[in-house]
Amino acid sequence: MAEVTLMKLKIATTQYGLDDIGSESRFWTRIEEKTKEAAGAGAGLIVFPEYMTAHLLSLVPSMSHEGACGYLADRTDEYARFFAALSAETGIAILAGTHVARVDGGYANRAYLFFPDGRIERQDKVHLTPEEQNHWPLIAGEELNVFDTAWGKTTILICYDIEFPELARAAAVRGAELLLCPSYTETAFGYYRVRYCAQARAVENQLFVALSGLAGELTEERPQIDRAYSLAGTFAPCDYPFVPDGVLALGESSEDATVLAEVDFELLRENRERGAVAPFFDRRPELYERELRKASVE
Template sequence: MTQLRIAVMQYGLSPIQTEAQFWDGLQSRIDEAVKEKADLLVFPEYTTAHLLSIVPAMSYEEACGYLDGITAVYRDFFQSASAKSGIAILAGTHICRDERRFVNKASLFFPDGRVETQNKLHLTPEEQRDWKLGYGDGLNVIGTPWGKLAILTCYDIEFPEAARIAADKGAELILCPSYTEAANGYYRVRNTCQARAIENQLFVALSGIVGELTEKRSQVDRGYGQAGLFAPCDFPFPPDGVIGAGEMNESMLVFATADFTMLRENRERGTVAPFYDRRPALYRKENESFK
């Protein structure tokens, strides 16, 4: 398959009173993606943290325990939804226990029942200091019917090494579920998504949380962002590298097609070839000069 129709989520925080209301809201978004014939739906980072708004305010430690307690429900819901809908679903990220620590884990559910996961590799100061999460310790490059992809969650995309390793391992698409609560955080993630697409000559799909809750929570209560699908700023793609993008801060799904034939054409006949024109020996030499 050379074309992948992707639905990237601008997930709007809205008032909810029950868990059932939350899951019904997710199902309505899945139904919309199916109606628009998406092959892959990408929810944002911290999707399940919306549920913290229906319980009394908690400490970060308590929030970790609460979210971990719904992990089985989370997995069952998305596994069933993917199987019934026939589309792959990146179910955002979810705080859960991994061995003896809590992690920020992204899970990608396939209609055939396969589940691929990726723990966040780089943790923000809030995730280190307040959430007290554990780091991911490996990069999962995932085989799909459309080719290989990797998941780099929010802050992960700001580190070029991770995306380069994914590209070197054959990834042609990076999924970036994110949560940014202010404009500066959003533009850091958005601009580095586009930088990773340019320097590695691949696609990057960005999702995020938008809107604001009236019931304030320390963990997740407002979001700022714009979802999109990005490509190299070069032939045969649009000059700005934007395949599709939503309306800033509006709750919506953004639909765009990643055409891997065009990506390979870019790698073969683009004006520049940053993925191939690297000089590793020079970089090693310069790094050695600092030792």
Template structure:
């Protein structure tokens, strides 16, 4: 059933917590997991129903090891896969929260013959009932393609949850409008965007595109990211972020579409309500309807694969 056909009626506001996750030297694995629990406890205190951790979050564990190559780093992180899944499964069950546990690098299911590209950068969504859904990053950055042994994902999915229909776009994914439009057509109400950007320019690309996707598809986008620094870890050495929850720039939302935004580069969480009733009001009574007012017949007259003029 398409977005225009769905009826959103009596659901209560759904609070989302987006994490500005602070990295720095770790003394033990327990310290890493204690930091995770503190963020979740803060989200619980804010009565959040979902928490979004950032891309490459488990890369924080690299601070426990000696400097290594990207290939070695991927294999090192892969060894935490079972523990990562079991711990977040337990945390989701104990708290009753939907947890987007950042992204984690692993090689489960990767083709064994792809020796030089044998890992995935995958976001995992943990449900209180024990279910786990994953989204492999579809659009690898030029650096990830050039310097990391990573394979891209190849699918889109929307998940039915207690807070609405949820989809995932990982960092660079959000910079491609086609993917979010596909997810909107699949019925997404909320896009969760775990990101990792190490400089202001990268952050603002992801931030502006997150807000653009919210406007053009008339849905919510929750953006999380990494802050802080680990100078001795080449793979995740520094983070720049201002996490936020974004909506269309139209009634009944704030004129700038910003429901909440953090303090730049502070280790914290940011919370806002992704109210499905307000989203339905925007889709039916907004001043503009960019999702519904598309003109596919016009666009189809212009071939997508034309060579760009030099």
């Protein structure tokens, strides 16, 4: 187990704007600028959204989902080199959104977290949306990666994954105190589902959740990604010693922006010891299993 050396972590969550970037070089330059700005503001981690590299599809003629996945997967080595170098240069960890990667039998919607020392953690999306199941050639992930960092155990739940409480609970039981949620939600309906589930996961597991998302709209439509709605933010339990609504930071409008928040893991431990309620510790898994078994035979 890695030694925990940071009790406080400043997190930059991004509302990555879908605009007409005009060139591939501008795509990479924007990301570099955002990361360096976050590092300059004292962030130790920046979280980019789900399907961020799909913005590159706006630079090429419209294609099928199969073609789009192949096009993006061909850029995986370039993507990895860019973010590994950027993390080393800036000295901060970068959750580089999600990227379509090749796996046996198809493709995965995969998140990559790059560290300045060259380490890379990966997480495939476990729960694919109906759109991803029916139209994209994607394969769901089968494992949850809970990994050590300088600030403690962390995991990545990609967008729809945050809507399944069992997955976050499994991460919390394994020691995770920070959930990172890169998301892509096309409408406000989808955003608020993800946002409120993120806050619910923070309450029921007494941990922090950092949410990022795509925002804005392209001039020309694309079958994959062309419009999005999101307010990035970082959330804590709605209990002592945090603010009543649990919102540590939140974007103001669905447009290109970076939202900074500091999470204090000493305060999280204080919440777990002295909060008004203790939903993480007061859970009754044996009872739940009994009730689920009843449901299976009724």
